[in-house]
Amino acid sequence: MPTIADVAAHAGVGQGTVSRVLNGSPKVRDATRARVLSAIELLDYRPNPLARGLSRGRCQTLGVVVPFFTHASAIERLRGVASGLDGSRYDLVLFNVESPVHRDEHIASITGRDRADGLLVLSLPVADRDLQRLTAAGVPVVLVDAPGTGVPTVVTDDRAGGRVATQHLVDLGHRAIGYLGHDPSNPFGFTATDDREAGYLEVLADAGLPVRRELIRYGPHDREAGRALAAELLAEPHPPTAIFASSDAQAMGVLAATEDAGLRVPRDLSVIGFDDVELSSYVGLTTVRQPLFESGRLGVELLLAALAGDPPPPTVHALPLELVVRSTTAPAPRRHDPNHISQPRGNAR
Template sequence: MPQSPGKINMADVARAAGVSMATASRALNNETGVAEATRRRVLAVAEQLSYVVSPEASRLAGGVTGRVAVVVPHISRWFFATLLEGLESVLRGAELDVLLYHVDGIEDRHDFFHRLPARRKVDAVVVLAFPVAEEEQRRLELMGVTIIAAGGQHAPYPNVCINDETAGRQAMDHLLFLGHRRIAMIAAVDPDQPGDLAPPGRSNAYYAALRDAGIPIDDRLVATVNWGGSEGADAMAQLLSQPAPPTAVYAHSDEVALGAIRTLRRAGLRIPEDMSVIGIDDHPLAELTDLTTVRQPVREQGEHAGRMLLNILRGEETDHDVVVPTKLVIRGSTAPPRS
């Protein structure tokens, strides 16, 4: 009967790989004096057995690593880059090195988590802004190190995030307060993440706000697209093709909202006189384009996650779940509907 991962030790790895304990140790710790073919064989066996070097043994052998692994789905998008910037600034100030793992797409993500137990030469793992499936959680926990999350709510680890439903209600309540009753939603999903893990908060806010206002749900006023400006533009064209177009649009993000505005302007419609538009996030372009939005403090979430991690590594008390507040920022893209 195979042993459970918690009972696997280095002797098991060495025996299965056909090498001595000393060779297995050098291979697993990436030390010199091991042939590359032997190193690959030992690492393959360790992965197969889900063997993880004991953190206590690592500390006895050479102290803490001084490294933190950061897992992020996108590094070119403003939100993720800003979140990472805040986190890295705090960790750098504490003289911790950041190892960045970019899991861009379903295949990359699957490969990363499959190989995860071999990535054990870190003191902690920070998961940035994507929900972690149950099997992925199990792979993370095999590492035996501290795990925290930032920028997303769907994680069983200490985490820092906003409440997406609250942010969505702030946007919707603003449009309802202005007097809009025919409100469309452009819902955005990330095509690079599993669909069953998509955070529902911003969509839930739309339906709850309409129900609370006594407004019937019209599915023709909901367009779901992949995340991005061009996709927002296409969704707006779809909404304008309805026999009775909306008077206001609630977009899941500012990038999507700005794409919608492009379509509206090309159609000869004025904003906000003919159509109000609101987004979420307060992207740097939102202020430049006078877009009404709901601001979330992105860099601050990264910084807070960094401080939370340092407290845990030092054995100090820290909050497990931190929800940072969002704020409605009224600019020139929203106004009462025309009579």
């Protein structure tokens, strides 16, 4: 591997000059610059990023902390991140989080510009102490889909989203509406779906509907959990006529459970999800769309701006939500007897 000294020798200049050429300094005579460039060409020289990083005190790398492949939604966000990074000079290093320990380890491992020049955290809350430490160390942080103070944040109004979803069901005449979310005390500290639940509760209250605690269930955001929880709801003595699942992944499970129980969607049960992942359009799921791709992209843009010495204020950027009505929601079945719906469920367990 040729070094800067080799280039300097070949070009007959000092290594300081080669470095200036490399970094586009204007204080190099054109003739000199040409000699250096041709020596670089001749030797097929490339600067060593490690040495450069050590010397400049930064590493041209962006860290992305992401609960990796547990949620399809994370992938969509990552796509946005990758697209926002395209054309920039930064490398992307991925910190995969599959447990709370992971999250803390990764965040603790960043102590300065030697590991990552900036940090983008997806869907995971970061302790204020860590945020302050990183900021003090000159590492800008941007949070996407998670709360945090003092740093730019990209969020959606999950409470409003919860309202929109629930209101849609209420408007269709449903009065027994189940809710599926994750446990508010989950160890990761996800908070988004808590807000969705709050929106759900508000709409129930506004509509004068009772809150039936037995219709609210918690579990992880995956299909199997959704399936199991929905099966429980459907086995209730007075089952819901509609279910709001706070993620599309859980909603997919609701669909499966409905089929298991010999019921038809949307005839016997309306289902609405949250996220609008790619799959949802294939399946025809009614859902609340949140701009996942755009959130990742905006997050990166904010981070790049901070790195470009144009520090964005710690604004909370709220991205819009949109109700996407497809084919899993329909008007509530008419009935005189509140137990009516339980009749066709012959093969439900």
